[in-house]
Amino acid sequence: MAWNATIPARILRVNHGGESGAILIYRAQIVVSKWRAPDLTPFLREALSHELTHQMRFGALMPARQAKPCRMMWIWTVGGGILGLASALLGREAILACTEAVERTVHKHLDEQIAWATTHDPGLATVIRDIQFEELEHLDFAIRERRRAGFLWLDKLIATATDGLIWISTRGDSARLAIQLAGPKQPFGG
Ligand SMILES: [Fe+2]
Ligand SMILES: [Fe+2]
Known part of the structure; x- marks a missing residue:
């Protein structure tokens, strides 16, 4: 099989894993938000329903492209759960900082894809x-x-953790894929 032919399968494996992480983050945040930030619970519930649909839609494309779910899905269960729980315990602003950091990281990957x-x-x-x-x-x-530009450290930490989780769950394939999707670089910036 040509190397390029494996790219859709690898995109789907990364995305399917990422959606599983998002599901765990939002699930954990929903539980704690009822106590720490009840005004955010409706948004978190809606976002969770979206992430469940995303996971299903990526999953539905996998068989035709010979893609298998990533073998380290448990990383998402643990990582996503910890990320969601820790951010929600810190309160409303931390939940939003987490959402912003995760979604911005995801957005960057989707743009490349x-x-x-x-x-x-x-x-x-x-x-x-x-x-x-x-x-x-x-x-x-x-x-x-x-409401305020706080938790910049959390924002950076979560963005790095999200990239790290994607990297670990795909055993580094997400980084190789990003390089491939960007295409060959011209030497001397030409
Ligand atoms: Fe999603
Ligand atoms: Fe999302």
Whole structure:
């Protein structure tokens, strides 16, 4: 199989894993938000319902592209749960900082994937674009609702943790994939 032919399968494996992480983050935050930030619970519930649909939609594309769910799905259960729980315990602003950091990181990955899939796998590109639209709603909500620019350290920590979780769960494949999706670099910046 040509190397390029494996890219849709690898995109789907990364995304399916990432959605599983998002599901765990939102689930944990919903439990704690009822006590720490009840005004955010309706948003968190809606975001969770979106993430469940995203996971299902990516999952539905997997068999035709010979993609298997990532073998280290448990990393998401543990990592996503800890991330969601810890941020929610810190309160409303930390929940929003977490949403913003996670969704911004996801958005960056989806942008790279759409750029590649538009010419190589239009069916996959359409689904990613649809999903990206809802991820942007989550990101916009978090940006809009944050009352102060606090928790910058948490923002950075979570963005790094999200990238790290994606990297670990795919055993580094997410980073190799990002390089491939960006295409060959011209030497001397030409
Ligand atoms: Fe999602
Ligand atoms: Fe999202």
